[in-house]
Amino acid sequence: MTDKRPDPTNSKVGRLIQSYDLDGLGAELEQRWTDDEEAESLRALAESFNHELLQAAAMDAGLDLLSGEVESLYDALTDDDVTGGERTRARGRLERAGVGVDQLLSDFVSHQAVHTYLTTFRGASKERRRSDPTERVQRLRGRLAAVSESAIESAGNNGDLEVGSPDVLVDVQVLCTDCGRQYGFDDLVERGGCDCSTDE
Known part of the structure; x- marks a missing residue:
């Protein structure tokens, strides 16, 4: 059957994944957004995506960033609470390495762009399975x-x-406060409930 979903590269996020050579990141974003247990917010995913763009741009310019530097540079470039001096230093460091900071800032995506990419171009849904x-x-x-x-x-x-x-x-024990009986979690599930429910 032909996939009738629109071409992902027609979206900003899809185009950036292609142009920054971030293969696999689209599927990762979808998994992190739809995960049953630990789904991440669109804002968190947008920030994570922008970190990937910053790191890729730095690597392409030959700038090897240490752990935590990507986040601190991103915050310095985008956070309204940073000082002008911090922003200037961050921009200067990237520009000296050859990173086009203005283009990078223009490439950063919003949570709305991530939502459009996931729902319209990947067909992802937040409906959770049991x-x-x-x-x-x-x-x-x-x-x-x-x-x-x-x-x-x-x-x-x-x-x-x-x-x-x-x-x-790690052992999970379940105590029934009605009758005082205690079970291992797996045992309780196998039994289908506490014995006191059948004693009545």
């Missing part, structure tokens, strides 16, 4: 375990914690 509760909890367990392992590793590297080779296990 995901399996066990699947959702498993994903959250995985995230919590990963964050905990990272925190333990960081504490160990700083000398704040001594531990061998930690393996973080």
Whole structure:
């Protein structure tokens, strides 16, 4: 079947993805906007997209930006609260490297442009599917375990914690306050509910 959606490059975001050689970014934006659990706002996606443009322009000019510099330069160029001196320094640094700052600023997109691109040109929708509760909890367990392992590793590297080779296990327990029975989450889902609901 022929895809009848309009050509993405007819949108500002689509044109920029092509001209800045940001293959795959369109699909990433769609996934981040429609994610069931951690959907991002259009404003956050627009800012993230603009960060990508800034980084790509800097790299094309041979300017290798360190972690966090993209965000700080973007804020200096666009934030109304920064001083004139900060904006001038940011612009000067980019211009000395050969970045066309005026063109870059013109290329930055708004959240409305991102919305148009996602809905009109990619056919994305914010309608959420109902995901399996066990699947959702498993994903959250995985995230919590990963964050905990990272925190333990960081504490160990700083000398704040001594531990061998930690393996973080996340166990979710559910307590029924009506009858006092306690279940593991997976067990409760398998049972279809607490036993007290069948005792009545």
